[in-house]
Amino acid sequence: MDGPLSGIRVLDAATLFAGPLAATLLADFGAEVVKIEHPGGDPVRSHGAQREGVGLWWKMLGRGKKSVTLYLGAPDGQEIFRRMVAEADVVIENFRPGTLERWGLGYDRLCEINPRVVLARVTGFGQIGPYAQRPGFGTLAEAMSGFAAVTGEPDGPPTLPPFGLADGITALTTAFAIMTALRARDATGRGQQIDMAIIEPILTLLGPQLIAYDQLGELQPRMGNRSSNNAPRNIYRTADDGWVAVSTSAQTVAERVLRLVGRPDLTEQPWFASGAERARHADELDAAVGAWIAQRDTETVLREFEAAEAAVAPVYTAADVLADPQFRALGTIAELHDDELGPIRMQNILFRLSETPGRIRWTGPPLGAHTAEVLSTYGVDAAELDRLRTAGVIR
CATH class of the missing domain: 3.30.1540.10 (formyl-coa transferase, domain 3)
Incomplete structure (x- = not known):
């Protein structure tokens, strides 16, 4: 076994952070993850710091995944995607609600193809409700959840985190939800649909704020670095x-x-x-x-x-983390070789299992690096690859 999730096939059709990071966590423990990207690439490839035009965030977020370009808005792309779903265990997507249905790839259709498939749908506001069609990002969740309202100095404004906090929390929750759905499938033989709204998981981490307001009418004020539960802190x-x-x-x-x-x-x-x-x-x-x-x-x-x-x-910076002996002892930082950048260091897998440990198999690959390899297993020959490339369905 190449990890405890060896044999689990995941189609990562999501973009940017929450959905793709959930897929990364599964890949770290052996799942076969195919990253399905628009021929223009996942925007995360150009998001944040770059070296020589290579996106560094992608190197971490795309690790252990096979990159396949496929335009799902085209009938040819949809047909190939259906072939891939027939052999998949999990599909992760974050399109606006209704998009998959418009493409003939809604959950009902996917179930007809493969009743065992688990479809994880990660959106800002969920699949239903008055906000479902709004564009949604982690920043909005950090604001709407109450996180920003309690963060910052007492005499200052509400404060947002300078990184993807809500997205990261949602990724962890999505990975847990997927594993829960797979465990249920062991008992029922059927997959199911996961509706994951980014505005929700961060609420759980805010602790007793909702129940304190419900029962006492109390709102937690901004306290800077202090705590309402103890001091000195x-x-x-x-x-x-x-x-x-x-x-x-x-x-x-x-x-x-x-x-x-x-x-x-x-x-x-x-x-x-x-x-x-x-x-x-x-x-x-x-x-x-x-x-x-x-x-x-x-x-x-x-x-x-x-x-x-x-x-x-x-209080550490990234430079301090890389030099710290405790992180080194735990193996928190992975030292890897990247085909484009050479030696590279990044966060290692999240936890250590004594019997079935995970590992980072490779760093985020170039766009479409595995398109021909993967699609050939679904009956796409060289002639069809050329036709799809000319039509802009793949790159």
Whole structure:
């Protein structure tokens, strides 16, 4: 077996981030993933940083996938896609609701071809409802979920994350949904349709905010780097202009921190025994912890906190992550060879399985690198390839 998902065939017909990343996670653990791209390519190929005209995000997002160009808006492309679905286990798509149906590729039609297929549909707002036809991206989910409203400084505006947070959360959820549907198929023999709206998964990670408003009428305010559940909890500047994060989610850790910074008197206050009460005294606690940290360089702060068994971490950049010994020990960063760029480093697979580990088989391939190879297995010979290429159905 080349991974625990060996034998699972996935057609990744989605673009950009959420759907394709879900397919990447499946590929990491052995699924055979065919990336079906418009002849112009997935926009992620030109999204973000590039080296010598090669998109770097694609190298991570396209890893372990075979790239096939196929224009699904053309009848010839639709016919080939139906042949591919007949042998697939999973299809992932993120077209606007109704697009697949207009092409004769809706779930009812796919089920006729292959009753065991699982169709994962990833859209901004889902397949139904008044917003279903709106263009939807992760940014809108970060706004509508309430995430932006609680992020940022108290006197500042709502703040969006500078990366695809909602898309990433949706990708993880979609991969889980696909595995759940495949497990159900083991029992029923039938596939099913997954309706995944990007506005939904991020809500779960926001914790008790909805139920707190429902039951108490309370809305969580913006608090910067502080927490409403415990203190001290913040980012503090060190003497050498570094930054460290401190967390005291456990009562014993809070006590250790205050003893370390020379303020054991604060631990004796009646309010100190409750995380929520400590949060109401965050100004006083931050002043004590911040003053102590500001007088020491980053290395000293980390060493003293570790000796005191208190929770602290440096604020890293990507450069720091690549150099960190803990990430190195875990194998968090994969070192690979890319045919276009040579040596390349990226995030490794998400988790380690002791018996059936996954692996990155290759980095994101050039556009259409596997078109002839893959389509030949579905009866497309050289003459038909030439005809399809001339018609603009493939590239």
